[in-house]
Amino acid sequence: MINKFLLVLVFVVSLFGVSGAADAKSLVIIFSRADENYNVGYVQEGNTMVLAKMIAQKTGSELFEIKPAKAYPADYDTAIDVAKKEQNAHARPAIAEDKNIDEYDMIFFGYPIWWGDLPMACYTFLESHDFTGKKIALFCTHEGSGLSNTDSKLKRAAPGAEILRGLVVRGSVAQNSRAEAEKSVNSWLAKLGY
Numbered sequence: 001m002i003n004k005f006l007l008v009l010v011f012v013v014s015l016f017g018v019s020g021a022a023d024a025k026s027l028v029i030i031f032s033r034a035d036e037n038y039n040v041g042y043v044q045e046g047n048t049m050v051l052a053k054m055i056a057q058k059t060g061s062e063l064f065e066i067k068p069a070k071a072y073p074a075d076y077d078t079a080i081d082v083a084k085k086e087q088n089a090h091a092r093p094a095i096a097e098d099k100n101i102d103e104y105d106m107i108f109f110g111y112p113i114w115w116g117d118l119p120m121a122c123y124t125f126l127e128s129h130d131f132t133g134k135k136i137a138l139f140c141t142h143e144g145s146g147l148s149n150t151d152s153k154l155k156r157a158a159p160g161a162e163i164l165r166g167l168v169v170r171g172s173v174a175q176n177s178r179a180e181a182e183k184s185v186n187s188w189l190a191k192l193g194y
């Protein structure tokens with residue numbers, strides 16, 4: 001009797017499949033700045049972008065970059081001044097290109113910590129889209145501040161989304177210790193069901 005039940009169960013599961021996070025159509029959305037940054041000097045590719053590319057490759061996701069319409073200054077000191085002014089003004093800087101997110105159920109959302117917050121251009125994107133019913137797995141890089149409650153900020157900016165466990169990595173580790181960064185990415189993705 002139990003055997004018969006198990007057989008039926010196996011048949012039903014194979015017919016309909018078991019859907020997990022890895023089955024959802026996914027998109028990596030990333031804000032990252034190259035040029036001069038704290039602890040890494042001038043870089044060709046931003047620290048968070050390094051993680052974003054790993055995540056996109058490992059999950060088979062498309063990658064969309066939030067690019068500011070007006071690029072930030074290349075040198076670190078000027079860039080942090082511009083970013084601070086934007087934050088004080090609650091600015092929503094224009095972005096160069098938009099992306100329709102309707103068809104994606106799972107979003108990997110990556111950003112650097114800027115003045116203990118998300119870069120203001122991330123809010124420009126978040127507030128102009130409806131994330132209702134989507135899962136957002138955040139990942140961020142920083143140089144000491146950690147997550148800085150940006151999970152709560154993200155939740156407020158994308159109401160209706162389910163915010164999943166975040167990945168938090170030092171920018172200089174992502175940039176200069178790729179094997180270590182990749183290990184963190186792998187174990188985070190595994191916990192998310194990938």
Ligand SMILES: Cc1cc2nc3c(=O)[nH]c(=O)nc-3n(C[C@H](O)[C@H](O)[C@H](O)COP(=O)(O)O)c2cc1C
Nearest residue numbers: 032033046047048112114115116141143144145171
């Ligand atoms: C404008 C600006 C503000 C920053 N503010 C912080 C901060 O508040 N806390 C922190 O730990 N790191 C801060 N950093 C360092 C970045 O979070 C870190 O270098 C990050 O890895 C950069 O990622 P990216 O290369 O993908 O842009 C700041 C960097 C910049 C350029």
